[in-house]
Amino acid sequence: MVLKIFFPQCCNTAESGLLVGRWIPGQDSAVVLAIIHYPFIPAQVKKYLSQIQNQTQVDLTVLGSWSIPKEGQEGMENFLKDLSTIFPHSRWLQLSREFGKRAFTCRVIQKNGMTPPEQDNEDGDGKSEKDKIIFIHYDQRKVMLSQLHPLQEGDQNPESSELRLVFQTVAKSQPLFFLDKYDEGPVKLTHWQSEGREASIIVELLKQASVPLCMFMTWLLSMWHWICSIRILNLRPVQFISSKLSSCVQSGYRTGHLQTLCSPKRATTHMEFMRKANIFVSFLVDLALGLLLISWLYRENRIGKLANTLIPVADHVAKELQELLEWLMGAPAGLKMNRALDQVLGRFFLYHIHLWISYIHLMSPFIEMILWYVGLSACLGLTFALSVLSDIIALLTFHIYCFYVYGARLYCLKIYGLSSLWRLFRGKKWNVLRQRVDSCSYDMDQLFIGTLLFTILLFLLPTTALYYLVFTLLRLVVVMFQGVIHLSVDLINSFPLFALGLRVCRPYRLAEGVKFRVLCEEPGVPLHLSMEINPLKCSCVVQCYRTATYSCYPKDSWTALCKKLFVGELIYPWKHKSTKTD
Incomplete structure (x- = not known):
């Protein structure tokens, strides 16, 4: 031994x-x-x-x-x-x-x-x-x-x-x-401090100043919780709308962060300390980036220029959508469509575009003022400003979302109708109680009506599928843009800046292991080794100390996502996951 x-x-x-x-x-x-x-x-x-x-x-x-x-x-x-x-x-x-x-x-x-x-x-x-x-x-x-x-x-x-x-x-x-x-x-x-003790007056002053600051932040948070507990804000429609707005979700997330930072409970474990430190640095960086955005946004009348650009852009998008619908109402790519259904769907969507443009022009005198006040949200942090931007994009493209929902519901109804009638031809039916397909015998009248409906749905399917395909592609473009914004917000919220800075400046603080080097090997004396610390890899630091947050990644697998697109089910590529507590 x-x-x-x-x-x-x-x-x-x-x-x-x-x-x-x-x-x-x-x-x-x-x-x-x-x-x-x-x-x-x-x-x-x-x-x-x-x-x-x-x-x-x-x-x-x-x-x-x-x-x-x-x-x-x-x-x-x-x-x-x-x-x-x-x-x-x-x-x-x-x-x-x-x-x-x-x-x-x-x-x-x-x-x-x-x-x-x-x-x-x-x-x-x-x-x-x-x-x-x-x-x-x-x-x-x-x-x-x-x-x-x-x-x-x-x-x-x-x-x-x-x-x-x-x-x-x-x-x-x-x-x-x-x-x-x-x-x-x-x-x-x-021992190691015998040659001189490390001390910092700045650190001690910050420790003393953090106590009243935490008390003040705790008071502000209590006032915020009192405002949120008002009865009118707890109604189901208000809660539903707030759960869909990215700005409300982000404000709730940052409120939880502030509660963690201002908590009088001291961090007892290494992970609790690192989580608090990462949240604090992320919060400071978020505020700094938000202030930089404000300083850029309110110079040289950029708000007015943005407001003057918004209406022409909306008109241009509406014009392009009208031309697209007129193309679909003709013979798109030489395809022969069902003219009656084609005209009904085209006029229905054109009417929605007309309503939307009227709404935009009605709001045009107030857009600059709205943008001016919305820009002030960046003082709460860049993530809050990006969340507001995501909500604005969702509102401006609400007509595209409506087109997608109408097309998807109509297409899904026909797909499920065709699949049910196809089982009728094979003498099968779907057992709702057992959640399986069972055998069933049908009489002549049922088979005749089923054949008639199947033929009608089958011949109307190409027209519906074309509209569904076009509006799904438009919806995916908007979703991809919003997904980039959500990924940026999620990156700022969860990226372990403090841990990564600790890894760069003081790599020995996060050790992955040790390595030994022969220090002295002389005859007649024991072997002397020097133990050196191997720092943790940067990728492992990010994976280990990443703050748990709602994610922008798809909840379903790519196979399930493609299946939903094929059958016409509504898809939402991001889902707000519940924050895990470490």
Whole structure:
């Protein structure tokens, strides 16, 4: 069994003292966290470690002694060796280092005696006892701040579980690092903060300022919930319309984000902290982009230019639709259509276009004012402005949506009628209770009426299918444009900007694993390795920390989508999925 000792790099030149750390349970490994320097009182050391154990819930103990030559302390090594009787343990490590050498020497004192490194006790495979000790030097600060992935430990490999325990031990022992060798206290320690503590006045001021800001935001959210709880807003028609408007959905989503940020509950896990941080950065970026849009939109009278362009564009689209309908009412592509049905459908859709153009011209004097006030919605963020834009597109193309619904319903009715009459010819019928096709006998009158209806529907199907095909293609063009907007909103809402920035600026914070490099390999001393952190891949960062949100992706598979298009069922390529809580 190889004894692995994880030793912090900051303690390589520390003065002689006691090794404080933890024996990894179930593993033949030890993690050194700090070195306690002389002078000290063993009773005070035990009391101090007991206090740290209560705070960290980590089984900290004195692992052994550390000695380094120094003038006037020639007997320090023997003194530290005798302390093994005061701090009893199954094993007592005696580490020593000489100046000018990078390697350590190690002696392991068992309860039943000592195993000196000078002995060359060969075992069955020809290896000596000294080869069974490996020193692994690690950067204590990086290991403490890093998070080893995957977060859910599914790997049964003992090496990976041992490494995870090492990372958790160093991270949970943070209260041990509050006291160092320069502080006045019962003990003096050397660890990663001994060469200088990190502090930031700006961070402390932001922490102090965040408390009243969170209280103010909580008050605003309570007022918003009070407004939303008004009885008239809870009526079913209002709720139905608000659920279909992208701006209402986005406002509700951002309200949930603000509730998460202003919650007095502290993030206790790594995923909760990262989720809050990603939401906060996403919210700031969203507001910044919205303010940039406002600064561009309200300069050089761009609102007026946009309003003056909107009416001609609407007239041009209406003219193109009229020409398309007139083409369909003739002989499109040389196809022979049912003239009576063709004329009825064409005039029906032309009347809708006439109504829509009249409505647009009636609203034309107010369009600039409406756009001016709608543009102010960008102060709530770019995502809200994009959601309003999606709603405006939906309103401006409502006549195309109506054409699609009329054509799809008529086409679907004929498809299901033909399929039902086709079963009649084969002596079958659809059993509604059992949800299956059963055999059935029909009389002569039923077969005659069924044949007559089947013939009528079959000959009228090409005309209906052509109108359905044309308006479905128009609807898909609008849907694709709205889908791009929804994808942009979803990207800003869910993209883990904070996690990705952390991966770029401080890659050790998100660790995928570690790699070992031979630091020192000298004869007569244990092997020394250097442990370096492998950062998590950027694609894995996005996949792991992406904020759960409603998505713009198709709810159904492409096969189901094509089937719906073929039978004439209404399709909505995006569905607002419920937000999952992590």
